[in-house]
Amino acid sequence: MSTFKAPKGTYDLIPPQSAAFLAVREAIAAPLRSSGYGYIETPGFESVELFARGVGESTDIVTKEMYTLTTKGGSELALRPEGTASVLRAALEANLHKLGNLPVKLWYSGSYYRYERPQKGRYRHFSQVGAEAIGAEDPALDAELIILADQAYRSLGLRNFRILLNSLGDKECRPVYRTALQDFLRGLDLDEDTRRRIDINPLRVLDDKRDDVQKQLVGAPLLVDYLCDACRAYHDEVRALITAAGVVYEDDPRLVRGLDYYTRTTFEFVHDGLGAQSAVGGGGRYDGLSEMIGGPSLPSVGWALGVDRTVLALEAEGITLELPPATSVFAVPLGEEARRVLFATVTELRRKGVAADFSYGGRGLKSAMKSANRSGARYTVVAGERDLAEGVVQLKDMESGEQEAVALDAVVDKLRSLLA
Structure with a gap:
């Protein structure tokens, strides 16, 4: 037996279980490859500033969960906590948006790192497959990505997952809602950290999982009631396209997700067989992220699906994948x-x-x-x-x-x- 063990909150993938992870990655990637998405790979670490600007300074990911390091040359780097900011940075650096074929459609697969309290389904090192469509504002693109994720899960045999859908509005209508939400939240009995969040990003308070906070949020104003005509029409078109494709979803007016860059369409895939860590994947539209990290205006949409969580969902449904034998x-x-x-x-x-x-x-x-x-x-x-x-x-x-x-x-x- 070795003197050393895997770091706390991480895991080793070893045969034969690793074959299921490979099969899940392949199943998620297959519909993307047949829909015009090209493969991209980015470094495992990036500038801290990329995530601070892109993911958001007020998010738990940036304030509490990033693994950071200082190089010998004095640069501040972070192990990547998510994929979108890195992929967009790489696309901008390579000027993919200037090649004349928008949207730029990319998919990726890799490991991501967050300093979290480890529990089943939540690790400090985890695996995702993601997809990004960069440079086009079109409800059909949002619908396409949701449909492709649904297709991937169904190809694995999963049935007991739900798609939650919401719109977070845009820079026209969200400020009005933000003010109304702040007024409501300031009247609640919240701890100091949460009260600070009201000023920086009040929508994140809605994402608080603590029961005592959730009970107080009953009656909070809903963003759906504040959407401008353009955002409402956009959202209705996304919903109509998904429905026409036979994909079932649930409207969830409280869905905000944990990253600051989302606008308009936001969605989450949840599996009720996983307990507290029920989200198996999710994503949405992030029309302002390119400007946040110093690029031009490039409205974009994407998602990331957790490979480890998807494997747990398969186990919860008692699904054994038919894998080709390693040796014949x-x-x-x-x-x-x-x-x-x-x-x-x-x-x-x-x-x-x-x-x-x-x-x-x-x-x-x-x-x-x-x-x-x-x-x-x-x-x-x-x-x-x-x-x-x-x-x-x-x-x-x-x-x-x-x-x-x-x-x-x-x-x-x-x-x-x-x-x-």
């Missing part, structure tokens, strides 16, 4: 000559697209067959000196237990046809 053929050589011959056979199988493994370490038949069984291989190829003298190998079907002698020069084609 396992070769067991008995003796030095068989070792050379079967190693060449395994290499040829792999080149022809068959997942094959080999009994390493010169073990005896009994031990090697145990390894073959543990590998999950459907077929085992065994050869000893007598087999090779006759120009054959023994091919065993691990499911039925049946075994037959097959000519050595025909075994690769035989296995390919059996596995096809």
